Amino acid sequence: MSTSKDWAGDAKNASTTGEFVRDTRYIDDRILASVEKPEQQEDGRTFWPVVPGKYRLMAARACPWAHRSIITRRLKGLEDVISLGLAGPTHDKRSWVFDLDPGEVDPVLGIHRLQEAYFERFPDYPRGITVPAIVDIESKSVVTNDFPSLVPDLNDQWSEYEREGAPDLYPESLREEIDELTSYIFKEVNNGVYRCGFASTQDAYDQAYERLWDALDYLEERLSTRRYLVGEHITLADIYLYPTLVRFDAVYHGHFKCNRNKISEMPALWGYLRDLFQTPGFGDTTDFKEIKEHYYIVHTDVNPTQVVPQGPDLSGLVSEHGREQLGGSPFAPGATAPGPVPEGERVRNMLPEQQAFFEG
Structure with missing residues (x-):
């Protein structure tokens, strides 16, 4: 099987039949209201605490997977709780670039490429540098890019800090x-x-x-x-x-x-x-x-x-x-x-x- 990467977050395998197969392996750490400090789990994941101002949502308006996180954050009114970094729409194979910002660096993290936040935590990170990703601002290192859990967690885990009148986008019933x-x-x-x-x-x-x-x-x-x-x-x-x-x-x-x-x-x-x-x-x-x-x-x-x-x-x-x-x-x-x-x-x-x- 030959493998190629689209670093827009569309990692793909070209199978022997010519079918597109998405790489769905992500950093599946989570940010949870139930923990007070980072907790290492037996399966290797880390659960991180909900702390206003600690994290930055790294996204790109071009990416559909990131777009869903931007919409959810806005509907929940979390703008003052989780800041937003936006990469430009084009990039090379190394990763998304913050070329929309002055000096082509993210104004909060001070990085040029999102890749830097991934390598800060995993120096040999082998997979696609994807958005959305949540980055710990103090360490400038990626926390999670697991978009299947990232978006529901924005609805569930940050309820203490959401705006008044925020909708429940994931009702239990x-x-x-x-x-x-x-x-x-x-x-x-x-x-x-x-x-x-x-x-x-x-x-x-x-x-x-x-x-x-x-x-x-x-x-x-x-x-x-x-x-x-x-x-x-x-x-x-x-x-x-x-x-x-x-x-x-x-x-x-x-x-x-x-x-x-x-x-x-x-x-x-x-x-x-x-x-x-x-x-x-x-x-x-x-x-x-x-x-x-x-x-x-x-x-x-x-x-x-x-x-x-x-x-x-x-x-x-x-x-x-x-x-x-x-x-x-x-x-x-x-x-x-x-x-x-x-x-x-x-x-x-x-x-x-x-x-x-x-x-x-």
């Missing part, structure tokens, strides 16, 4: 259904677009294409009678699906050959996407310029010219969606939408219509 659906979405949609884009044989691509569209057709049907994926309000299930849907027409349709049709041509999914996009925390954390630059410039095996397309027209994302007629509401009674985006965290490259909607 819905967890079994959320877990089942998000597992399906990860395999068939979040990862499904990559199986299409990085397939290296026709058969592998054809199979990936069929699986992806079977899943999208299922979600189209599911969302034709309900406003959100699980229950009556936004949950982690919606946060996990959104980053793939919002990137679909701009990137995956053409770049990854997921081109049966666009999301804007699927009535239920298109209305659902517009509904989420217009909710604070979603559209106001989405940077299409950085998203397109990342995929079209970094993936030289897919796009060797590195030409970034100007289209498509995405202004329709702020048009009326009419999803209110299905019932439900973005947040449960007693919960509220987050306030304005903090000054230093505003999306740099908002579309004119996007800016008018959120800041006008």
Whole structure:
């Protein structure tokens, strides 16, 4: 088996059949409210304490896996508790780079590449330097990049410090259904677009294409009678699906050959996407310029010219969606939408219509 790495966090193995296989081995430490100091576990993991101001969430607006952590942090109102470092959209094989900041170094950690935080803890770290990652600010070393647990932990473990009115995005009564659906979405949609884009044989691509569209057709049907994926309000299930849907027409349709049709041509999914996009925390954390630059410039095996397309027209994302007629509401009674985006965290490259909607 030959192995290659896409250091955007899309570590992949090219199997003998040409199928894309994601490397899902991560630093699976966790930050828990139940511990007072770092505790080494028998399985080698470390559990870290919840301490405001101790950690920095390292992310990139281009990355769908990081995007879900940015959305969750914003909805929970943890901006003053866990700071946010943002890498630029393009990089080489060594790792994400903080080239959007003055001097091309992260202003808190003082590092140029995210790789430095990984090597600070694991000098011979052998796998992809991925976002999202949480870094201990004092030691400048990575704590975890295990995005499957990182995002639910932002909902569960930091509740003492979340904003007043923060929604519960992972209700106990819905967890079994959320877990089942998000597992399906990860395999068939979040990862499904990559199986299409990085397939290296026709058969592998054809199979990936069929699986992806079977899943999208299922979600189209599911969302034709309900406003959100699980229950009556936004949950982690919606946060996990959104980053793939919002990137679909701009990137995956053409770049990854997921081109049966666009999301804007699927009535239920298109209305659902517009509904989420217009909710604070979603559209106001989405940077299409950085998203397109990342995929079209970094993936030289897919796009060797590195030409970034100007289209498509995405202004329709702020048009009326009419999803209110299905019932439900973005947040449960007693919960509220987050306030304005903090000054230093505003999306740099908002579309004119996007800016008018959120800041006008």
